[in-house]
Amino acid sequence: MPVVDEIPAGSREDIPFNGHCPQCHVPLYLEDGYCEACSQVFCPACGAVVGEEDSHCGSCGMALTFCCPFCDRELETTAASCPDCQAFFPRYCPACEAVVLGIPDNCPACSHPLVARQRPAGHRVALSTLAACPVCNAHFHPGRSPCPACWTRICPRCLRQLYPEDETCPACGSELPALRIIPCPGCGKPIELGSPQCPVCEQELCPECGSALGPDAERCPECGSEFETYCPGCETAVPADALVCPICGLDFEE
Numbered sequence: 321m322p323v324v325d326e327i328p329a330g331s332r333e334d335i336p337f338n339g340h341c342p343q344c345h346v347p348l349y350l351e352d353g354y355c356e357a358c359s360q361v362f363c364p365a366c367g368a369v370v371g372e373e374d375s376h377c378g379s380c381g382m383a384l385t386f387c388c389p390f391c392d393r394e395l396e397t398t399a400a401s402c403p404d405c406q407a408f409f410p411r412y413c414p415a416c417e418a419v420v421l422g423i424p425d426n427c428p429a430c431s432h433p434l435v436a437r438q439r440p441a442g443h444r445v446a447l448s449t450l451a452a453c454p455v456c457n458a459h460f461h462p463g464r465s466p467c468p469a470c471w472t473r474i475c476p477r478c479l480r481q482l483y484p485e486d487e488t489c490p491a492c493g494s495e496l497p498a499l500r501i502i503p504c505p506g507c508g509k510p511i512e513l514g515s516p517q518c519p520v521c522e523q524e525l526c527p528e529c530g531s532a533l534g535p536d537a538e539r540c541p542e543c544g545s546e547f548e549t550y551c552p553g554c555e556t557a558v559p560a561d562a563l564v565c566p567i568c569g570l571d572f573e574e
Contacts, residue, residue: 342369351411351419353384353398364398364421386422390438397422401491406441408480408490410434435483439491442479454481465501468510473499505532536561 337347343360353364363370368379376383385394391405398421401408410420418429423436440454442462450459451474458469463476473482475489476497488495504511506523514527524533531542539546548557553570564571 339367342367351398351421353396383422389423389436405438407436407438409436410490414485414487435485437481437483437490439480439482441481442474444479451476451479454479463497465499465510466503468501471503502530505530 337349339350340347341355341358341360342362344355344358346357348355350367351364354361361370361372362368363377363380363382365382366377366380368377370377370384374384384397386397387394388402388405388407390407391402393402393404395402400411409423413420413427413430413432415432416427416430418427420427420434424434426433442451442454445452445459451462452459453467453470453472455472456467456470458467460467462474466473474480475482475492475494477494478489478492480489480491500513501510502513504518504521504523506518507521509520511518513530515525516527517524524535526533526540526543526545528545529540529543531540551558551565551568551570553565554568556565556567558565563573
């Protein structure tokens with residue numbers, strides 16, 4: 321794929337254009353598959369001229385359309401979403417940031433798994449900062465926590481449904497804020513991230529990620545955080561398996 325060094329007006333977030341129109345030669349993004357200056361259609365993979373009725377690129381063989389896996393609507397291979405069923409398709413690999421076309425199961429550059437998802441949108445509640453969950457219609461603050469009724473998470477900006485693997489919103493590109501309210505892994509009740517124990521079921525928790533911990537855990541099995549144990553008598557840090565405090569002599573088994 322040719323590289324264009326200049327970053328002309330109209331480029332996306334100062335990302336250099338990566339090709340030229342095969343008809344009028346203006347700089348553009350090849351993955352768009354269309355020139356706004358002269359209306360020329362071209363292959364988004366190799367940049368070769370294609371006809372509007374072509375199903376495949378005659379130069380590289382790239383399929384120019386695909387069927388939505390949720391509703392079977394035929395879409396252009398550059399489509400990032402389906403207008404009929406609110407499905408969204410990855411257009412950049414989250415691992416290597418390579419351009420993705422169509423609906424491959426894995427990134428063609430690094431083999432990272434790619435997942436197409438349906439993402440219904442919530443809506444703003446009138447005269448408030450709350451949003452209505454697109455799954456159960458419960459009202460909540462999307463920037464602070466998932467839905468307290470069904471734990472669906474939505475983008476605070478565009479209100480599209482999110483999934484655990486999302487670090488940015490696939491619909492609007494927004495960076496997602498870290499959540500402060502999460503479900504307890506033991507009982508499912510809302511808890512604040514950073515709590516060492518659930519106040520409802522008393523499940524021991526990792527203060528970094530909120531995962532469940534065993535009573536004598538020295539390391540979180542999910543995020544790898546390591547923990548220190550403190551003597552209740554003199555508050556000196558001691559090994560988790562210590563039976564007696566080496567400073568004040570307190571017997572931990574009594």
